[in-house]
Amino acid sequence: MIEVLDGGLSSTIQDDGRFGQYHIGMPPSGAMDGFAHRVANALVGNDADRATIEMTYGGCDLRFDENAVVALAGAAMDGDLGEESIPMWESVAVDAGDELSLEFATTGARTYLAVAGGIDVEPVMGSRSTYTLVGIGGHEGRTLEAGDRLAVGDSAADPADLAGRSISDEHVPEYDETIRIVLGLCEYRLTDDSREELCSTEWKVTPEADRVGYRLEGVELDFEPREQPFGAGPDPSNVVDLGYPVGSIQVPTKPIVLMRDAVTGGGYATVATVISPDRDLLAQCRTHQSIRFEAVSVEEAVEARRRRRERLAEITEGLQ
Amino acid sequence: MAAERIAHKDLPEPRYEHGADDYVFVELDREMSFDANFRSMAITQEIAERDLAGVEEICPGNASYLIRFDPEELAPDELVERLKSVAAETDITEYRWETRVIDFPVLYADEWTHETVMNFRENHQDPEATDLEYSARINGFDSAEAFIDAHSGAPHLVTMMGFVPGLPFCFQMVPRDRQIEVPKYVEPRTNTPSRAVGYGGAFTAVYPVQGAGGYQLYGRTPIEVLDVDQRLPDFAESIVFPQPGDVLNFRRIDREEYDAIREEVEAGSYEYPIKETDFAPEDFFEAPDEYNEKLLEGLYA
Amino acid sequence: MTTHTIEAPMPGVFYRRSDPDEPPYVEEGDSVEAGDVVALIGVMKNFYDVEAEVNGTVTEVLVENETEIDAEAELLTIETD
Structure with missing residues (x-):
């Protein structure tokens, strides 16, 4: 078992996500930065879908009741394991009784702690991911608090073989400030100027940006005037309520990028979608950080997705 | 009450829009009507029945629908073609549920x-x-x-x-x-x-x-x-x-x-x-x- | 006597009070003990308690209430005896 001594600012248990339920209004949840989550799992010999602890801005303090192998990936976080400082992107052996104490993230927003065997909570609808709005998944459907006790799953590998593994520096991502998008969905609603401004503006991440959505500050975008269609409602930002892709950008007037715990549909015009590999990068953008959107084609988006998958495969193979 | 009927709505050409690499959004109409909604339900049921490899989520909407898929298994353009062929073969005048x-x-x-x-x-x-x-x-x-x-x-x-x-x-x-x-x-x-x-x-x-x-x-x-x-x-x-x-x-x-x-x-x-x-x-x-x-x-x- | 500066550990919004109707946690001239809450930082609808790290006297509050701050922003100074 792992005992939570301090849950940090906002830490939840996440896996790859809860898919197949979007049609009932259930967002996928799951690790906001799927790349870091998967690398952390790979470092400790886990399959990609094992659950990790996602820590946002502030790290947790944990006490291990049993020997374990752990790895940190994602936002850089200083911390101590017993008397030693703990490295990022490297697997580390933990002795029963050790305490792990993590500080604040210094670059990036989210750090993943993987444990060999995975955090073992009861799956809900096929996933261990926490979805706090309705209180399901993870540990009691909520963020971690002091006193919580987390079980660790069985690891197929011998712990002696797992510690001390790291990934090469070239695979450690740089948290870039350019986020690639594909324009589309209800993008016809924007004026030509606003469509251009979406990609030329330096957008600032607001303090509210969280697992539900990244609200951005910049310019106000304008809509083409029209007689609103029946059922949409009179505001120019309104459309007849429709499904929102994860990663889509809706524009009440200033953009909100929908993240992994977002609403699945509604009546705001969506004008573009962040490509799947860059959703990981956006999840590492911090409050007050500036970002830019770069419009790419669907083909480029698929190519970037393929590269991400191949890179993860290369990392995993390199560790075996 | 007066014997009112509901007039059928002629739907425009659907718009097939890409939500980045892994979503396709299909707008059947910009305004709400029973025709658009029944079409959304009929088409999404047919897509589910065809059990297309690579299609991961099928979400009917009011006057639209949304598909999530794996573009490395089913190319985005290929998916759109399949959706168009489902649409061509779906006739809601015979649709019952x-x-x-x-x-x-x-x-x-x-x-x-x-x-x-x-x-x-x-x-x-x-x-x-x-x-x-x-x-x-x-x-x-x-x-x-x-x-x-x-x-x-x-x-x-x-x-x-x-x-x-x-x-x-x-x-x-x-x-x-x-x-x-x-x-x-x-x-x-x-x-x-x-x-x-x-x-x-x-x-x-x-x-x-x-x-x-x-x-x-x-x-x-x-x-x-x-x-x-x-x-x-x-x-x-x-x-x-x-x-x-x-x-x-x-x-x-x-x-x-x-x-x-x-x-x-x-x-x-x-x-x-x-x-x-x-x-x-x-x-x-x-x-x-x-x-x-x-x-x-x-x-x- | 040494001056100790408290820095923000993360970005967010700086709050001097727990609630708009409450008095500030500390005013300049107040004496504080290590562990006392002196301010809050709000981010993602969560609030982090900024605590004094030393015993001493608050000499200066460097940031206005409800200002957006970055990580490592200097928040207030405490002079130790």
């Missing part, structure tokens, strides 16, 4: 949503009125009472699920000139009680859980649309109760009945009164009021 006609009790003008409505007055279109009074006025009703009579006077079809788990978007089963239409809040509320019954655009929504919201609020239901612990008998199969294609009959109840039903819900023993029947769109279009009456027949026996 088994529907559930469901009694849906609502305490209109309840104290909880009233308090919420009054707490968010400063940003409302009409700060001097309640949401019910405002909606009544802009839709040409003499009073909130008359408005409630209209809202509960004909059943509503669940045309989409979403926003949050269990939330049904419902479109009233009346001709266009009797459809209620209202704006959403100027600024979304930061709070809405759970089980609130609200309205935005041309849709009624039932909020499963407490949270943000932008619909005009009219009342509260004692029954659940989401039960994550699956305690209630009607949730044995799924954590959410409504499904697209269900017919909800919003029935005005008083506080006494609200409390009595709420007690049953909390005890885990409440069961939705449901009548199962076939839904025949053409008969509905031809004589909606008569058809609705027939749908409700026996529900309250």
